[in-house]
Amino acid sequence: MKKSEAISLAKEKLPDRRYQHSCRVADTAVQMAEIFGANEKKCFLAGMLHDYAKYDDLKDMHKIVKKYHMDPEYLQYKSEILHGPIAAHIMKTEYGVTDADVLYAMENHTSGRSNMTLVEKIVYVADYIEPKREIPGVKGIRKVVFSDKNLDKAVFLITKANLLHLISKDRMIFSRTIECYNYYNRVKE
Template identity: 60%
Template structure:
């Protein structure tokens, strides 16, 4: 899929604010690709498409999980987690985006996972640090990325903050997020 077609696809589907967020994630990912030696086109495309299913009906998302044999544990979660795997599946099967790097980047941008591919890592981090994000700790993550150039430590810190947030809100935690935390805790330095 060409960038222009991807932009049109999400502009037609997402609210303006989410569309603008997706563009910022794509631009951030493209910049990070230059720093970490990733494919800029793949990073940009994955960034544009990552939130494609953000506002899809929950029942519809559950149907994708079942129809495409996605991890059945996903059925215990809401759209905050489900939209990534569902969007990746829709891109693959309905829009012809077959690239594995892009698929995994979209699928795991909210949960993370152990041993992420480079494009996947970049989208996971870019979604967290795009310029309009202002959550506590985001400045430190930006420093890890743009000054220290330590992507694995950034992933660890983001995952740690995500886990703290989910525990504080008494929300369920997807097993891959815990596995991501454990893995990047071991390799972060």
């Protein structure tokens, strides 16, 4: 898929605020690709399209999970977890995106997972640190990325923050997020 097509798809489907976020994530992912030696085009595409299914109907998402025999654990969650896997599925089945790096990055940008690919890690982090995000601790994570150049530590810190937030709200935690935390807790240094 060409960059211009990804931009058009995101712009047509997403509300302007979410489209602008996607643009910032794509731009941040490209900056990070330069630092960490990743494929810039893959990072851009995954960043631009990561939230493509963010506002899809939950019942429709669950139907896709069942019809295509996706991980049944997805059925326990709402859009916060589902929109990534559904966006990846739509890009693969309807738009012919076959690059595993792009699809994995879209699928796991919210949950993370253990032993992510470089593009996955970049999009996971870029989604959290894009310039307009004002999440507590985000400035420190930006420093870890752009000054310390430690991508694994950034993944760990983001996952830890996400887990603490979910626990404080008594929310269920997706198994891949726990696996992500445990994996990057070991490799962050």
